[in-house]
Amino acid sequence: xxxxxxxxxxxxxxxxxxxxxxxxxxxxxxxxxxxxxxxxxxxxxxxxxxxxxxxxxxxxxxxxxxxxxxxxxxxxxxxxxxxxxxxx
Numbered sequence: 586x587x588x589x590x591x592x593x594x595x596x597x598x599x600x601x602x603x604x605x606x607x608x609x610x611x612x613x614x615x616x617x618x619x620x621x622x623x624x625x626x627x628x629x630x631x632x633x634x635x636x637x638x639x640x641x642x643x644x645x646x647x648x649x650x651x652x653x654x655x656x657x658x659x660x661x662x663x664x665x666x667x668x669x670x671x672x673x
Contacts, residue, residue, distance in 0.1 A: 611666075614658065618655070623651075632644075
């Protein structure tokens with residue numbers, strides 16, 4: 586797990602305080618692609634862990650593809666949206 590960014594707690598508080606809205610279509614994309622892809626990766630790893638077996642090559646390939654898809658989705662969202670510095 587990545588360490589939190591230095592100002593991350595302040596950022597979340599700002600989002601909550603300012604009632605920042607995110608378009609529901611963005612949430613739909615994030616939940617559909619990222620959550621589903623992460624769920625599959627988690628299932629592959631948990632199965633291997635609890636069965637005390639190595640991850641099968643085909644499952645590892647599938648997990649890598651799902652991780653790459655997450656990176657693609659984030660990249661596409663970044664390209665399709667504008668950024669605004671909301672730091673206070």
